Amino acid sequence: MAASDAQPMTARGLRPTPRAWGLLIAGAIVIALAELFGVVALRFIGLVLVLLPVGAYLLRLLAPPRLEVERSVYPTTVAAGDRIRVVAEVRNRSLFGFESSTYVDTVTGTERKRVSGVLSSIATRLHRREGRRRRRIAYALTRMRRGLSEIGPLYLENGDGLGLTTRRIRVGEAIEVEVWPHVHDVDRLNIPALRTGAEADVALGRSGDADDVVTREYRRSDALRRVHWRATARAGELRVRQEEHHAEVVAVVVLDTAPNAGTDPRFELGVSVAASVLTRLHALGYDTELLETHDDPDVEEDVVYRTSASETLGRVMRRLMLVQPAEPEADARHEELLDRLAGVGRAPVIFVTRGDREPEAGALDIEAYGSPAIAVVCETGADRELRAADRFADSGWQVVRMNAGAIDPWSSAQRIGVSI
Numbered sequence: 001m002a003a004s005d006a007q008p009m010t011a012r013g014l015r016p017t018p019r020a021w022g023l024l025i026a027g028a029i030v031i032a033l034a035e036l037f038g039v040v041a042l043r044f045i046g047l048v049l050v051l052l053p054v055g056a057y058l059l060r061l062l063a064p065p066r067l068e069v070e071r072s073v074y075p076t077t078v079a080a081g082d083r084i085r086v087v088a089e090v091r092n093r094s095l096f097g098f099e100s101s102t103y104v105d106t107v108t109g110t111e112r113k114r115v116s117g118v119l120s121s122i123a124t125r126l127h128r129r130e131g132r133r134r135r136r137i138a139y140a141l142t143r144m145r146r147g148l149s150e151i152g153p154l155y156l157e158n159g160d161g162l163g164l165t166t167r168r169i170r171v172g173e174a175i176e177v178e179v180w181p182h183v184h185d186v187d188r189l190n191i192p193a194l195r196t197g198a199e200a201d202v203a204l205g206r207s208g209d210a211d212d213v214v215t216r217e218y219r220r221s222d223a224l225r226r227v228h229w230r231a232t233a234r235a236g237e238l239r240v241r242q243e244e245h246h247a248e249v250v251a252v253v254v255l256d257t258a259p260n261a262g263t264d265p266r267f268e269l270g271v272s273v274a275a276s277v278l279t280r281l282h283a284l285g286y287d288t289e290l291l292e293t294h295d296d297p298d299v300e301e302d303v304v305y306r307t308s309a310s311e312t313l314g315r316v317m318r319r320l321m322l323v324q325p326a327e328p329e330a331d332a333r334h335e336e337l338l339d340r341l342a343g344v345g346r347a348p349v350i351f352v353t354r355g356d357r358e359p360e361a362g363a364l365d366i367e368a369y370g371s372p373a374i375a376v377v378c379e380t381g382a383d384r385e386l387r388a389a390d391r392f393a394d395s396g397w398q399v400v401r402m403n404a405g406a407i408d409p410w411s412s413a414q415r416i417g418v419s420i
Contacts, residue, residue, distance in 0.1 A: 009104060009106055009114070009155050009168075010168075010170075011155070011168055011169055011170040012167060012168040013167060014057065014060055014061055014064075014165055014166075014167040015165065015166060015167065016053055016057060016164065016165055017159065017163055017164055017165060017166050019053075019162075019163050019164055020053035020056070020057070020164040020165065021053075023049050023050070023052055023053050023164070024049070024050055024053055024054075026049050027045075027046045027047065027048070027049030027050035027051075027052075028046070028050065029046075030042055030043075030045055030046030030049060031043055031046030031047065031050070032046075033046075034046055052162070052164070053164045053165075056160055056162060056164040056165055057164070057165050060160060060165050060167075063094070063095075063096050065092075065094060065096075065098055065156075065158060065169055066092070066093040066094040067090055067091065067092060067093065067094075067098065067122075067156070067169070067171045068090075068091050068093060068171065068172065069088050069089065069090050069091075069152075069154050069171045069172035070088070070089045070091070070172075071086065071087070071088045071089075071151065071152065071172070071175055072086075072087045072088075072089075073085070073086055073087075073151065073175065073177055074087075076177070076178075077177075077178050077180060078144055078177065078178070078179050078180070079144075079179070079180055079181070079182040079183065080144060080145060080146040080179055080180070080181055080182045080268075080272065081143055081144065081182050082144055082182070083140055083141065083142045083143075083144070084140065084141050084144060084177065085138065085139075085140050085141075086105070086115075086137075086138065086139055086140070086141065086151055087136060087137070087138045088105065088136070088137040088138075088152075088154060088172075089134055089135075089136050089137075090119065090122065090134060090135050090136075090137065090154070090171065091122075091133060091134045092122040092123065092124065092125055092133055092134070093125055094124065094125060095124055095125065095126065096124060097121060097122065097123050097124045098121060098122040098158070099121050099158060099159065099160060099161060100118065100119065100120055100121045101118070101119050101156045101157055101158045101159070102116065102117070102118055102119070102156070102157045103116060103117055103118070103119045103137065103154060103155065103156050103157070104116045104154070104155045104157075105137065105139075105151065105152060105153075105154050105155075106150075106151075106152060106153065106155070106174075107141060107149070107150070107151050107152075108149050108150045108151075109141075109144055109145045109147060109148070109149025109150070109177070109179055110141045110142065110143060110144050110145065110149065111142075111143060112141060115139050115141075117137065117139075119135050119137065119156065120135055122134065122135050137154075144177075144179045145179060146179050146180070146181055146182075146268065146271065146321060147179055147321060147322065148176050148177070148178060148179070148321070148322070149176070149177045149178075149179055150174040150175070150176055150177070151174060151175055151177060152172055152173060152174040152175055153170050153171065153172050153173055153174050154170070154171045154172055155168055155169070155170055155171070156168065156169050156171060178318065178321060179321065180275070180317045180318075180320070180321050181271045181272045181274070181275035181276075181317070181320045181321065182272050182275070182276075183272070183275050183276045183279050184272065184273075184276045184410050185276070186273075186276045186277055186280045215228045215231045215239040215240060216239065216240060217237065217238070217239065217240075218237070218238030218239065218240050227239070227240050228240060249286070249287070249344065249346075249347045250286070250287045250288065250289050250306065250344040250347060251281040251286035251287070251288050251289075251347045251348045251349075251350075252288070252289050252290075252291060252341060252344065252347070252348070252349045252350070252369075252370075253274050253277050253278050253281070253288065253289070253290050253291070253349075253350045253352065254291045254292070254293060254337065254349065254350070254351045254352065254366060255270060255271070255274045255290065255291070255292050255293070255320075255323065255352050256270065256293050256351070256352060256353035256354060256363070257292045257293055257294045257296070257323065257324075257325055257326045257330075258293060258294055258325065258326065258332075258354070258357070259294070259325055259326050259327060259328045259330060260325040260354070260356075264325070264354070264356075265380070265404040265405065266354040266355065266356060266378040266379060266380065266383075266404040267324075267325055267354060267378075268404075269378040269402060269404040269409050270352045270353065270354060270376070270378045271320055271323060273352050273376050273378065273402070274290065274320060274350075274352045275317060275320050277350045277352070277376075278290065278307075278313060278316060278320075279313060281348065282307065282309065282313055285309050286309060286347065286348070287306065287307065287308050287309050288306070288307050288309075288313075288316070289304070289305060289306040289307070289344075290305040290306075290316050290319065290320070291305075291333075291337055291340065292323070292333070293332060293333055293334065293337065293363065294326035294330045294331065294332055294333060295326065295330045295331050295333060296323075296326060296330070297327070297330075298322075299319075305319055332360065332362065334360065334362025334363060334365070334366075335362065337362075337366065338362070338365060338366065338369070341366065341369035342369065344369075346369075346370075346371040347370075347371060348370060348371065348372060348373075348374065349366060349367075349369055349370030349371075349372075349373050349374070350370075350374045350375075350376060351363065351366055351373070351374070351375045351376070351392075351397070352375075352376045352378070353375065353376070353377055353378070353388070354377070354378055354379065354383075354388075355377045355378060355379025355380075355383040355384075355386065355388040355389060355401070356379065356380070356383050356386065356388075357386065357388065358386060358388065358391070359388055359391050359392060364391070364392065364395040364397075367392075367395055367396050367397050372398050373396070373397050373398065374397065374398045374399070374400065375389070375392040375397040375398070375399050375400070376399075376400045376402065377389040377392065377399060377400070377401050377402065378402050378404045378409075379401065379402070379403065379404060380403065380404055380405040381403065381405060389401045389416060390416070393416050398415070399415065399416045400413055400414070400415055400416075401413070401414045401415075401416060402414075
């Protein structure tokens with residue numbers, strides 16, 4: 001294929017090859033010599049040399065290829081790092097046969113940018129054998145990257161049998177393949193079994209007072225305006241209003257989307273951790289919710305990624321398929337997160353963050369709302385000096401440290417702080 005891998009593929013119209021230009025020049029020279037020496041036979045040879053490439057060009061110009069491609073991808077939804085198989089069937093819809101050609105299929109989301117090979121000739125659509133009217137291209141793509149990947153379009157470098165003309169034609173359109181985060185086993189997090197809604201209501205009701213205002217113990221980061229002074233006087237300790245009488249028991253996964261430049265293995269590992277934890281919580285019977293620490297302009301403010309235990313996780317997995325670190329100017333949402341967590345019952349809160357920076361105070365305060373509160377710190381060996389995991393442990397979090405630079409980051413998981 002003429003185009004290099006660094007250049008984008010484009011269709012290219014019919015054009016003469018160097019061989020055609022050579023015949024034209026040779027024919028013109030022969031005709032000139034025939035006129036000079038008066039040799040009729042030589043003039044005939046010159047005309048044949050000139051008319052051959054001209055005729056080939058006009059014939060192919062008047063009878064362009066008519067091809068279509070039908071693609072199949074197995075599986076249609078794949079996890080990051082997995083392998084897919086692509087099958088493309090090319091059919092000829094023209095009255096003329098299609099010559100053997102080289103092909104290039106453009107792909108994204110994997111280490112390979114293009115898949116190329118040779119496509120055998122395809123017979124006319126009038127051929128009695130179906131198998132001769134179509135050709136199949138099949139290949140595998142490995143180590144798919146999280147996100148939306150595109151397969152296609154297909155480009156064919158087509159020339160005539162004499163090698164006098166060539167063109168590059170585009171066949172079909174690109175199709176999208178969803179590459180979801182890879183889901184791993186998270187048994188080491190030891191997430192507790194579900195408390196039923198009735199049990200949650202009883203637990204909250206016992207914290208109330210005679211005025212039928214449900215209260216709970218004061219936690220750091222609670223606003224003073226929420227302190228219920230009569231309940232505080234009665235209990236002898238600070239009590240704050242629980243704003244919902246029957247708070248929902250929702251297990252929450254908070255993904256740290258703080259700005260970061262370039263592709264970061266810590267962030268990719270963190271997305272996989274978030275997807276894995278959500279899957280485990282959902283399997284345990286929890287309603288789940290995914291929260292992000294920073295604003296994303298591509299997501300409307302009122303969009304909530306909450307999934308009932310009776311629903312599938314498809315919607316939230318598609319969000320995790322697309323999520324990226326926030327833009328540098330994005331605002332942190334810690335106060336909004338704390339307000340949201342205050343409205344749910346005591347349930348697991350898992351905070352997934354990177355270890356390449358000091359944790360923010362707002363992030364540490366999330367611990368007060370989890371039962372348990374687990375921080376998963378994705379780091380590399382160079383991050384250990386920042387002691388981000390230790391900061392979480394000192395603030396009362398149960399901490400899992402994972403090495404994003406390891407060959408198998410999941411086998412590198414270490415628990416520190418309170419035993420889980």
